Amino acid sequence: MITNPHAADLAHHVVIVGGGFGGLYAAKALGKSPVRVTLIDKRNFHLFQPLLYQVATGTVSPADISSPLRLVLKKQKNVQVILDEVTDINPDAKTVHLKDGDLQYDSLIVATGVSHHYFGNDQWESQAPGLKTVEDALEIRRRIFLAFEAAEKESDPVKRRAWLTFAIVGGGPTGVELAGAIAEIAHSALKQDFRTIDTTQTQILLIEGLDRILPPYPPELSAKAQKSLEKLGVTVQTQSMVTAVEPGCVQIRQGETALTLETRTVLWAAGVKASHLGAVLRDRAGAELDRAGRVIVEPDLSLAQYPDIFVIGDLAHYGHQGDPRERTHRPLPGIAPVAMQQGQYMAKLIPARLAGKTTGNFHYLDLGKLAVIGQNAAVVDLGIIQFSGFIAWLIWVFAHIYYLIEFDNKFVVMFQWGWNYFTRGRGARLITGESVLPLIRELEPPERARVS
Amino acid sequence: MITNPHAADLAHHVVIVGGGFGGLYAAKALGKSPVRVTLIDKRNFHLFQPLLYQVATGTVSPADISSPLRLVLKKQKNVQVILDEVTDINPDAKTVHLKDGDLQYDSLIVATGVSHHYFGNDQWESQAPGLKTVEDALEIRRRIFLAFEAAEKESDPVKRRAWLTFAIVGGGPTGVELAGAIAEIAHSALKQDFRTIDTTQTQILLIEGLDRILPPYPPELSAKAQKSLEKLGVTVQTQSMVTAVEPGCVQIRQGETALTLETRTVLWAAGVKASHLGAVLRDRAGAELDRAGRVIVEPDLSLAQYPDIFVIGDLAHYGHQGDPRERTHRPLPGIAPVAMQQGQYMAKLIPARLAGKTTGNFHYLDLGKLAVIGQNAAVVDLGIIQFSGFIAWLIWVFAHIYYLIEFDNKFVVMFQWGWNYFTRGRGARLITGESVLPLIRELEPPERARVS
Numbered sequence: 001m002i003t004n005p006h007a008a009d010l011a012h013h014v015v016i017v018g019g020g021f022g023g024l025y026a027a028k029a030l031g032k033s034p035v036r037v038t039l040i041d042k043r044n045f046h047l048f049q050p051l052l053y054q055v056a057t058g059t060v061s062p063a064d065i066s067s068p069l070r071l072v073l074k075k076q077k078n079v080q081v082i083l084d085e086v087t088d089i090n091p092d093a094k095t096v097h098l099k100d101g102d103l104q105y106d107s108l109i110v111a112t113g114v115s116h117h118y119f120g121n122d123q124w125e126s127q128a129p130g131l132k133t134v135e136d137a138l139e140i141r142r143r144i145f146l147a148f149e150a151a152e153k154e155s156d157p158v159k160r161r162a163w164l165t166f167a168i169v170g171g172g173p174t175g176v177e178l179a180g181a182i183a184e185i186a187h188s189a190l191k192q193d194f195r196t197i198d199t200t201q202t203q204i205l206l207i208e209g210l211d212r213i214l215p216p217y218p219p220e221l222s223a224k225a226q227k228s229l230e231k232l233g234v235t236v237q238t239q240s241m242v243t244a245v246e247p248g249c250v251q252i253r254q255g256e257t258a259l260t261l262e263t264r265t266v267l268w269a270a271g272v273k274a275s276h277l278g279a280v281l282r283d284r285a286g287a288e289l290d291r292a293g294r295v296i297v298e299p300d301l302s303l304a305q306y307p308d309i310f311v312i313g314d315l316a317h318y319g320h321q322g323d324p325r326e327r328t329h330r331p332l333p334g335i336a337p338v339a340m341q342q343g344q345y346m347a348k349l350i351p352a353r354l355a356g357k358t359t360g361n362f363h364y365l366d367l368g369k370l371a372v373i374g375q376n377a378a379v380v381d382l383g384i385i386q387f388s389g390f391i392a393w394l395i396w397v398f399a400h401i402y403y404l405i406e407f408d409n410k411f412v413v414m415f416q417w418g419w420n421y422f423t424r425g426r427g428a429r430l431i432t433g434e435s436v437l438p439l440i441r442e443l444e445p446p447e448r449a450r451v452s
Numbered sequence: 453m454i455t456n457p458h459a460a461d462l463a464h465h466v467v468i469v470g471g472g473f474g475g476l477y478a479a480k481a482l483g484k485s486p487v488r489v490t491l492i493d494k495r496n497f498h499l500f501q502p503l504l505y506q507v508a509t510g511t512v513s514p515a516d517i518s519s520p521l522r523l524v525l526k527k528q529k530n531v532q533v534i535l536d537e538v539t540d541i542n543p544d545a546k547t548v549h550l551k552d553g554d555l556q557y558d559s560l561i562v563a564t565g566v567s568h569h570y571f572g573n574d575q576w577e578s579q580a581p582g583l584k585t586v587e588d589a590l591e592i593r594r595r596i597f598l599a600f601e602a603a604e605k606e607s608d609p610v611k612r613r614a615w616l617t618f619a620i621v622g623g624g625p626t627g628v629e630l631a632g633a634i635a636e637i638a639h640s641a642l643k644q645d646f647r648t649i650d651t652t653q654t655q656i657l658l659i660e661g662l663d664r665i666l667p668p669y670p671p672e673l674s675a676k677a678q679k680s681l682e683k684l685g686v687t688v689q690t691q692s693m694v695t696a697v698e699p700g701c702v703q704i705r706q707g708e709t710a711l712t713l714e715t716r717t718v719l720w721a722a723g724v725k726a727s728h729l730g731a732v733l734r735d736r737a738g739a740e741l742d743r744a745g746r747v748i749v750e751p752d753l754s755l756a757q758y759p760d761i762f763v764i765g766d767l768a769h770y771g772h773q774g775d776p777r778e779r780t781h782r783p784l785p786g787i788a789p790v791a792m793q794q795g796q797y798m799a800k801l802i803p804a805r806l807a808g809k810t811t812g813n814f815h816y817l818d819l820g821k822l823a824v825i826g827q828n829a830a831v832v833d834l835g836i837i838q839f840s841g842f843i844a845w846l847i848w849v850f851a852h853i854y855y856l857i858e859f860d861n862k863f864v865v866m867f868q869w870g871w872n873y874f875t876r877g878r879g880a881r882l883i884t885g886e887s888v889l890p891l892i893r894e895l896e897p898p899e900r901a902r903v904s
Binding site: 003004005006007043044045061062063064066068070071074075077080082083084100101134135145146149152153190192193194195196428429430431432 | 520553644647883
């Protein structure tokens with residue numbers, strides 16, 4: 001494995017695994033420290049995941065919300081980016097094993113996040129894709145827009161109805177954002193585009209197991225979000241468990257009642273599963289994991305038995321800071337601001353340790369929670385004060401523009417948003433991937449496929 | 453198959469196959485005629501192919517140069533868009549056979565264009581992808597940017613050199629555009645991004661079989677284009693035939709000399725092959741084909757034996773109009789302006805025929821040829837006058853913006869171009885597709901793959 005000639009004289013080598021919010025903020029902040037840094041990611045770009053649902057619903061393109069890692073870090077000459085994947089870690093030899101070789105570290109930061117989780121029903125994945133990667137988003141986009149295309153060609157009203165029914169499983173921010181965006185597609189963007197179907201007849205169901213959507217928010221905001229969604233044309237089903245996802249339908253249990261919903265499009269926005277490096281750290285470094293497989297970390301984000309290994313971002317279970325509003329000691333939520341602050345904390349802790357100094361424990365500064373419902377509607381929880389509606393939407397827009405611009409000067413996205421806002425367009429609704437037509441059949445229930 | 457309720461009272465049914473420049477301009481123009489129109493395409497968008505090389509080289513996203521067909525045609529209520537693929541045509545029964553049913557027509561317009569052609573060496577395709585679809589462009593983008601990633605990790609200087617060598621086969625406009633853009637990536641956009649490789653050492657070869665690049669242009673413009681490319685860092689090899697494309701190398705014959713070029717990235721920009729509907733029209737409707745498989749059409753673009761079937765765009769061989777400058781009767785070139793004018797001609801001819809009137813033969817109004825070499829450099833041939841350099845580049849930019857805006861108001865692209873022009877950025881350089889790492893190995897020659 002090659003080494004960075006720009007940092008050959010720097011003795012301490014920090015290896016960061018993962019270029020998400022945690023890893024990238026750590027790399028950027030460590031760019032000013034007297035250490036040599038290697039950032040490893042299997043992708044060559046950082047993905048601004050909070051806007052991924054906009055790729056899935058045809059508002060923006062993947063590149064609009066992605067920043068090439070090398071571009072973001074080009075001025076940090078002590079940081080080298082390597083496109084590779086970590087398969088194993090040896091904490092005693094202080095090496096990470098990559099697909100293309102081994103790498104020695106002095107400090108290791110693991111920030112590989114989480115993916116979606118089907119609660120032991122992995123066979124549902126092909127019927128109900130989740131939203132974590134660019135490829136996921138393009139697959140969801142393809143399914144949403146193909147459903148309208150198939151409905152336009154379908155002459156049987158029952159089958160047409162199933163194509164025009166969308167089920168979103170999970171009432172967290174992603175599920176709410178997807179449901180709101182699909183409602184806007186059906187009721188506004190596509191309204192004039194078809195000749196035989198009326199897209200405003202589309203049914204959109206948001207299915208949540210608990211008694212309200214957006215459970216981490218105050219109940220009043222959940223109620224307002226539900227109202228806003230219903231105004232957009234979404235049917236919210238709380239206290240509803242999905243018991244099966246099959247080609248052409250979803251089985252739902254509401255208390256004692258079992259329902260069958262005929263739908264050709266099911267999207268998964270429930271449940272997260274920790275990256276496989278969590279289990280590697282358990283097996284190799286004795287790390288303790290929580291139920292979701294996240295690594296329980298010390299107050300300085302390190303492992304109890306290996307203080308030179310740190311876990312940050314969604315993969316970390318940080319239970320040392322209670323939410324004073326909740327009066328409980330739940331772990332910090334898996335959201336971008338937590339990961340960013342943990343990444344920046346690394347750039348304080350590691351140089352301080354090298355200089356023989358101490359730093360305080362990590363402390364998350366909570367700036368509030370945001371979730372968007374649709375054009376002009378969002379909910380914002382700033383702790384002391386809550387907003388919903390247009391003001392909340394403006395706060396949401398500016399917060400996201402601020403972070404996008406910080407990285408990569410993505411003025412283009414701002415411009416695109418402004419443009420879409422006034423035209424209500426969905427220009428990025430390309431159905432891509434080699435074979436489009438087979439998919440329509442693939443999404444059809446087996447009876448129909450046999451007939452045609 | 454469903455019919456368009458908005459046009460139920462219109463008796464004459466025009467079926468258009470293909471939503472490229474020819475088919476879409478025909479559909480748009482027929483939107484004002486008293487006919488019912490069905491446009492069939494296997495994709496849900498029109499692709500602005502002249503800018504596809506910019507997707508392949510990471511300047512813009514696919515959606516930036518694509519327009520949803522339904523969006524473009526949403527106000528033409530007599531036009532219905534169907535996502536499907538034509539597999540057969542029955543000219544006596546006047547039906548087209550789709551993957552999802554049959555469709556009756558009164559007039560049929562076939563505009564399914566051409567794809568790339570390996571001169572009988574289809575096994576080269578996996579090593580040397582061509583550039584016709586969005587998927588092709590994303591595959592090329594992936595290979596270009598992966599090559600730099602692999603070079604950064606490679607410690608063997610010979611292998612590193614092969615990763616930093618790019619061969620483009622074919623010196624037409626696409627080959628010239630790709631070579632110029634890759635040179636700009638290597639010499640400018642990526643310059644500061646890597647730590648162990650110097651991207652300005654990249655070798656870019658443009659391989660052309662004839663004695664000059666851009667053969668349809670006047671020789672002086674070809675010479676100027678070659679000079680501009682060389683200034684950007686491209687090596688132009690004319691009178692060079694590719695005799696083999698293998699993993700890790702390309703075999704080239706220059707007169708009596710045989711050369712082997714070690715390279716991991718070969719891009720194909722030579723040769724076109726007609727859509728399979730050309731052969732269908734030969735077998736079913738007695739159409740005559742040229743050597744490339746294009747359909748030789750009558751002066752009104754119809755078939756000799758079936759005056760209700762028309763072929764337009766790249767799939768048509770129109771030999772009834774000589775280029776006065778060339779003093780020959782070569783067919784019209786396969787470029788967007790020819791296809792657009794042929795599409796618009798359809799909207800004159802068909803309503804005139806229905807009204808029992810006659811129209812003159814199709815006549816192409818030649819507005820000139822454009823090819824871009826890089827930022828600030830292009831060649832423009834307006835017949836009486838030729839340009840090259842910055843003025844030519846400005847003409848190229850404005851011509852393309854004009855056509856993009858006509859469709860879909862893609863101000864965003866204009867904005868993106870302006871932004872890129874000043875920042876020289878390549879923000880859309882995402883490497884996408886499920887498995888990134890296997891591809892590096894896949895692109896390596898077999899010896900290496902066996903070792904690792």
